[in-house]
Amino acid sequence: MNSPSKSAKGKGKTMSQDYDDLRPIITYRHILSQNLGVRDPLRVIALCDSDAFYAACERVRLALDPTVPIVVQQWESLIAVSYPARKYGISRMDKIKDAKKKCPNLVAVHVATYKEGEKEPGYWDNVDTRTHKVSLDLYRRESSKIINVFKQTLPNGEIEKASIDEAFIDLTRPVREKLLERYPHLATVPEDAPDGADSPLPPPPLINWDQLGVLIPLTPQDEVSAQDELSNVESGYSTTWHDVALSIGAELMAQVREEVSKQLGYTTSAGIARNKFLAKLCASYKKPNSQVIDRQSILRNDAIPYYLRPMPFQKIRFLGGKLGDALAKEYDVLIVGDLLTISLDEMQHKFGENALWVYELLRGIDRNEVKEKSTLFKSMLASKNLPKPITDPADGQHWIRVLAAELALRLKDAREEVPTLWPKTIVLHARKGYETSRSKQAAFPFTKNVTVDVIALAGNKLWKELMKDVTSINITSVQLAFTGIEAAETGQQMIHGFFKTRDAQHPPLKRPRSNSDDPLDKGVESETPNPPERQELSLTSFVCERCHSRIALGDVRAEWNEEQRASALAMLRQEHEDFHFAQDLAGASHPIKPRSSKPVSTRSREPEPKGITKFFSKK
């Protein structure tokens, strides 16, 4: 092979073997293989994040000029500071007062809040943490808009939303397409290739990086020469095909970011490298203390050692927490370079499971894939910290209702995109003072109209459970969450799941026999104990307009008053509507997924009050 690896490796003299995979030999087989995944030597990953995202969202919402200094405040503190505002020395640590002192013409926007009595979040005067609840909805919406632009611009790129303002993009496929388009001779193995498809590729072309972004320097010399716009060729560096791939990736990212800017008005920064970890790391190249934003950085493999070695490892994702602390303490060091002398054996001894992963990370290796997480959320949380702890249980109910209202709205919105979204469980967390928070959870029914009442009812029940063995109520934080959110599968399978959950905790739905065309519902029927008296029919049953059958409450409690019966009936009506909804879905679509192989669970549940009555259970 005529690879110039010697000169490149020479630069890392001390520990060259630590970075021995920076210039792998790339063959025709590599180029032509489609599914090499994380071992693809031409892998190109980008991390794109929005600059001062919350501040940018408010700036766009208010149609302000990008140069205005703007901050987003939450009560008296700041949660986002635009880059123009940072020029005044404002940081997120500042209180709003100090920020305004530093910049008198600062635009300060308080984050939207739910206010008691108001159905939707808004931007009110005189927000007060005692009466209002923060809403981050705008940012979630804008975030998903950005993701959509990514998808639309890069139909072949794999996209993983990493946080509200960040996404990883696997550019390997779109890059390969462009590469073959531009260098068609790579697509066919030459007749005279010594090892056929396993022969190395011919030498790559030189790259003009001018418009593609900031190149992370290869060496200290490179760092100064870069400022003079000297070409890399002169410093004895030789381009690799992976560099070419990176440069095409940079081209694509520049396009994507331009689209985001044009369509939505957000500036973004990006990092482009051979894996997720490095992409993320280099996205913030020189960002912390400078105002340089709206740009992308490119980390060539050969630049990895020089870039990584002086890096404080606790800044690396996943090493910011306890693990990073432990490493720092154990070896009394701070930067990546210091840890390179630790052998894998030794690390495994001290850190077990995590060792290999960390060992590789320090050497610029990261085998994690970019996995499309379908923007669909797995959980949805609404939470409220209470500066003045609550002591009255009624206040608990109040906040739960507020949180429930938010969840109801958010779920409704989410269902506009994916109508079958179904939170399987509901969880209530509560924290007392400085104690760690305690939680209770319960299954959440499949319901088409998830109303505030249904959520609040469930939340209140959990609240009671949580408070029952508590002597003094002084709650400082309340969190209500949906977890296990999934798109219910349509088709027979859904009907199946629908009934299964019913069976577990609801009385069976009453259906007329004439409608009983579904083999799944055998045995579901004919257990209405004693039909109510004629004159009471309207209080305990109703006739469905769709199937014209009379649906009755199964077990009417004598102690229920009229109001309770009405509620129970309303819920039964909803359940029945849900049944039709589920049936419509099943009928309207072809089964997409194969039947799950999960066995139908046969557990039985006894102590719970059944069905609707559980919502009325006292204590």
Add this chain to the structure above:
DNA sequence: AAATACACA
């Protein structure tokens, strides 16, 4: 089912 850890604006 409940608690803990980590990340990020």
Add this chain to the structure above:
DNA sequence: GGTGTGTATTT
């Protein structure tokens, strides 16, 4: 540094 979210792992 505090509040509000989210995910994944451990107990």
